Amino acid sequence: QVQLVQSGAEVKKPGASVKVSCKTSGYTFTSYYIHWVRQAPGQGLEWMGIINPSGGSTSYAQKFQGRVTMTRDTSTSTVYMELSSLRSEDTAVYYCARTVSYGAFDIWGQGTMVTVSS
Amino acid sequence: QSALTQPASVSGSPGQSITISCTGTSSDVGGYNYVSWYQQHPGKAPKLMIYDVSKRPSGVSNRFSGSKSGNTASLTISGLQAEDESDYYCSSYTSSSTRVFGGGTKLTVL
Numbered sequence: 245q246v247q248l249v250q251s252g253a254e255v256k257k258p259g260a261s262v263k264v265s266c267k268t269s270g271y272t273f274t275s276y277y278i279h280w281v282r283q284a285p286g287q288g289l290e291w292m293g294i295i296n297p298s299g300g301s302t303s304y305a306q307k308f309q310g311r312v313t314m315t316r317d318t319s320t321s322t323v324y325m326e327l328s329s330l331r332s333e334d335t336a337v338y339y340c341a342r343t344v345s346y347g348a349f350d351i352w353g354q355g356t357m358v359t360v361s362s
Numbered sequence: 363q364s365a366l367t368q369p370a371s372v373s374g375s376p377g378q379s380i381t382i383s384c385t386g387t388s389s390d391v392g393g394y395n396y397v398s399w400y401q402q403h404p405g406k407a408p409k410l411m412i413y414d415v416s417k418r419p420s421g422v423s424n425r426f427s428g429s430k431s432g433n434t435a436s437l438t439i440s441g442l443q444a445e446d447e448s449d450y451y452c453s454s455y456t457s458s459s460t461r462v463f464g465g466g467t468k469l470t471v472l
Contacts, residue, residue, distance in 0.1 A: 279461065281463075288365070288451065288463060288464070288465045288466040289400075289402075289408065289451050289453075289463040289466070290463065291453075291460065291461040291462060291463060294460075294461075303459060303460065305363070305460060306363070339407060339408075341408075346394070346396045346455045347396065347398075347413060347414070348396075348398035348410050348413035348414070348453070349398070349400070349408070349410060349453070350410050350413070350419065352407040352408055352409075353407065354407055355407055
């Protein structure tokens, strides 16, 4: 079945970077875009950006420009999201989710908790 | 890009109908038929309930329906059931080729 399986929880110190993976299976990797969405504790969903697994092109929310990098590995059908210069406000659950073109997020990963604390 | 506006909370009794609104601008909700709705239970990933304003994915109850008028989209749940108690989020494609979410609505089934 179609699945997005994310890497495990992370604890980082302020100023560090974190790299979260999202391994896809059950469908053609290059046929769907992958987005990253985060949710701070008790807060709503926040869109971070998108990667096209076919060519690797990316687009990021203005808020994260310069701090986020999304990449993909077609040999393992895995997408990565790296966030740098972490601060306490980046403490959140990070989700990957797929879409077709402009469409809805139909499949989501299970989420990865990232805690930023000194 | 500002978040779409949703009511913080709505409530209803079992069997009743409720509607959650999602207000944006002509650059997102009003400009495209790419509005979707998600249900999120505590500690779980969001689940797609409505896409392209009013379409239901396979497996989603027909008690859930969506619509749009101008810059405001709406999710209606009819025949409320206890299991519908959850957080609901709307999302839209935008003119900047980005995505935006609503702030979320907590549905309480009384």
